[in-house]
Amino acid sequence: MAYSTGTLAKGCFGKVYRVKYKGTWAAMKKVPQQLIERKDLERECEVYNKASHPNIVKLLGNITLEEGKWIIPLEFIFGEDLETTIFQASKSKIQMTATNKAFIVTGMCEGLLHLHRNDIVHQDLKPENIMVEHGTCRAVIIDLGLAKFFRHGLNSAIDMGNEAYSAPEVLRRGSQRSQRSDVWAMGKIIAELYARVRLHTPTVNPAKIKETLQGQPYCETVSRMVETDPFRRATMEGVIDEIRKAGEAANGKSAPVKKDLKPTSTDDAPRKSSPSPIHRPVNPPVKNPLGANSDPPSFNKARDPSPFNRDRFAPSPRWEPTPRPEMMRQPLRPQPRPTGSPFTKLSEDRNRRQPMFPPGRTNVPPTIEQLKQKYKAARDLPNSLPKTGKLQMRRVEKNNGKIETWEQTVETEGGIIMRYKDVKVED
Numbered sequence: 001m002a003y004s005t006g007t008l009a010k011g012c013f014g015k016v017y018r019v020k021y022k023g024t025w026a027a028m029k030k031v032p033q034q035l036i037e038r039k040d041l042e043r044e045c046e047v048y049n050k051a052s053h054p055n056i057v058k059l060l061g062n063i064t065l066e067e068g069k070w071i072i073p074l075e076f077i078f079g080e081d082l083e084t085t086i087f088q089a090s091k092s093k094i095q096m097t098a099t100n101k102a103f104i105v106t107g108m109c110e111g112l113l114h115l116h117r118n119d120i121v122h123q124d125l126k127p128e129n130i131m132v133e134h135g136t137c138r139a140v141i142i143d144l145g146l147a148k149f150f151r152h153g154l155n156s157a158i159d160m161g162n163e164a165y166s167a168p169e170v171l172r173r174g175s176q177r178s179q180r181s182d183v184w185a186m187g188k189i190i191a192e193l194y195a196r197v198r199l200h201t202p203t204v205n206p207a208k209i210k211e212t213l214q215g216q217p218y219c220e221t222v223s224r225m226v227e228t229d230p231f232r233r234a235t236m237e238g239v240i241d242e243i244r245k246a247g248e249a250a251n252g253k254s255a256p257v258k259k260d261l262k263p264t265s266t267d268d269a270p271r272k273s274s275p276s277p278i279h280r281p282v283n284p285p286v287k288n289p290l291g292a293n294s295d296p297p298s299f300n301k302a303r304d305p306s307p308f309n310r311d312r313f314a315p316s317p318r319w320e321p322t323p324r325p326e327m328m329r330q331p332l333r334p335q336p337r338p339t340g341s342p343f344t345k346l347s348e349d350r351n352r353r354q355p356m357f358p359p360g361r362t363n364v365p366p367t368i369e370q371l372k373q374k375y376k377a378a379r380d381l382p383n384s385l386p387k388t389g390k391l392q393m394r395r396v397e398k399n400n401g402k403i404e405t406w407e408q409t410v411e412t413e414g415g416i417i418m419r420y421k422d423v424k425v426e427d
Helices: 038-050 082-087 098-117 168-172 179-195 206-212 219-225 236-251 368-374 376-380
Strands: 007-011 014-021 024-032 064-066 069-075 079-081 130-133 139-141 148-151 345-349 389-399 402-413 416-426
Touching: 038 148, 079 082, 082 098, 082 130, 082 179, 098 139, 098 179, 098 236, 168 179, 179 206, 179 219, 179 236, 206 219, 219 236, 368 376, 368 416, 376 389, 376 402, 376 416
Parallel strands: none
Antiparallel strands: 007 014, 014 024, 024 069, 064 069, 079 130, 130 139, 345 416, 389 402, 402 416
16 A cells, blocks of 8 residues: 655644545545554444544545554545634635535534434544535534544543633533533634634633624524533534524525636646645636525535535435444454453442432432532433433543543432432442
């Protein structure tokens, strides 16, 4: 496999190269074997397979091990990252018209909604991790290496996102990242896209957004997305209809506009002076005879699902999810045999001597709101619990540099919380 001499991106987990892969261009991610464990790689592979969507980067094939490095073939986006589009206008190939901005916002929100519907938390949303395709303005969420599954409070990865786009509960209380923190980060990105300024994270709140985006299309929507209290914050399901309507309204005014791009030569080797670390050469511009109420270029509804098409998730004969690639089995390094009992032990009970009912009301079980006020760990419980049954959830905490796993158990009967436990699990 011949890699190009230029590097698209560098990070703490490896590098990304532009390379030919099975007849097409791919963004080939190379990660040293010692920097990532197999279980994390298998989780990343599963995330990519469950996240098959036009606004999420695709995994093109099997993850393999070559010369001590994991090789991850990803979809190559011929465009630029949103960081360049927003904050480096002189280098950007995207013209920031009302139509293009609305199209980008709708696309990245559709991608995030699809992740959340599949119980996936991105953890690291920021303009650098959203690509914008030249010519079509298709927004694509990339870099799912830190993404995790989040089912009923059970995490499949440790929290590791950036601080610049971290929600208040993550910065102040050290709460685990969740769909709520993803929504907060997306709200800040949308605000920066329209304001064309970088917002200071501690100042981002509904009042600041209304001041910054006064008169802009998504002002009220973004204000609800950046609520300081995560339990009052809007979800992607709650705001997606407003975002779609605003996008359709902008699309009805004019077709997407792109800057004049000079046709490239037939040799599609990467340019040396790329405007972005993840930039790709641009194809020759295609004349767009579309009218005012038409779709953006290359987003034909019958062929490619558009973020403005409400039937985009309906079955299409020409668009199907990419088949799930399997991890190629490689010999694992010898692991020390675990000592002690093979069964899970509950070593500590935080609430062993704490009463279940509020003082003075021993005959009245607590509500979910009272439970969250009383116990800090209970704040991540879902607002809706089963009327009768037992709900068990796990979470991961970092305490004095050590990773601890805690298990919460809530037992309900007839819609009333009868028991609540929060215990540390030792393997």
